[in-house]
Amino acid sequence: MFGHKIVLGMATTALLGSCSMMMGMGGTTYTFKHNPNAADPAAMGKAVAIRKDTMVSTTLTVSGLTPNKAYIAHYHAFGPASSTDPCASNGPVTLGFPSFTSDASGNASVTVSxxxxxxxxxxxxxxNVHYASEPSVVPICAPVKMTKG
Ligand SMILES: [Cu+2]
Structure with missing residues (x-):
C-alpha cells in the first residue's frame, strides 16, 4: 500500500525504543511515515507518548511541513478498511491534538494529554497529521497498533 515508505535512522529512536514496552520515563516513540500522496513530501517526525499518573501525554515533533501552515492531528481508532495497516484503515478520531501551525522552517511540535x-x-x-484547511489531505501517519483486535 505504501510504496513510498521512508525509513528513518534516528539514534534517538533506538535509544527511546529500548524502553518502549514500559511506557516509563522515556515513553513510547512512534515514527511518522509518509502517506502515498504528494503533500509535504519531506514531512517526517515522531510521536512520544508518556504515561503521567492517570493521563497519557503525547508530543508530536514534525519537520518538513509547509512553512507557516495550519495543521490538525488526531489519534484514530482501527477502522474498517484494513486490519493490518492502521494508517490505511480509515478509523474514527478518538483523541484530538490542539491545532497547530508550522514555523517558517516547516517545523512543528504539539502535545495532547x-x-x-x-x-x-x-x-x-x-x-494522523492533516492540513487544517483540507482535512482529507494527510501527509504523514504514525502507526501505533499494527494489527486489529
Ligand atoms: Cu485525524
Whole structure:
C-alpha cells in the first residue's frame, strides 16, 4: 500500500525504543511515515507518548511541513478498511491534538494529554497529521497498533 515508505535512522529512536514496552520515563516513540500522496513530501517526525499518573501525554515533533501552515492531528481508532495497516484503515478520531501551525522552517511540535482509555488498544491505532484547511489531505501517519483486535 505504501510504496513510498521512508525509513528513518534516528539514534534517538533506538535509544527511546529500548524502553518502549514500559511506557516509563522515556515513553513510547512512534515514527511518522509518509502517506502515498504528494503533500509535504519531506514531512517526517515522531510521536512520544508518556504515561503521567492517570493521563497519557503525547508530543508530536514534525519537520518538513509547509512553512507557516495550519495543521490538525488526531489519534484514530482501527477502522474498517484494513486490519493490518492502521494508517490505511480509515478509523474514527478518538483523541484530538490542539491545532497547530508550522514555523517558517516547516517545523512543528504539539502535545495532547488525555485519558488512556481513549487510546487503549484499537482505540489508538494511529496518529494522523492533516492540513487544517483540507482535512482529507494527510501527509504523514504514525502507526501505533499494527494489527486489529
Ligand atoms: Cu485525524
Amino acid at each position: 488525555g485519558d488512556p482509555a481513549k487510546i487503549a488498544g484499537d482505540m489508538g491505532a494511529y496518529i
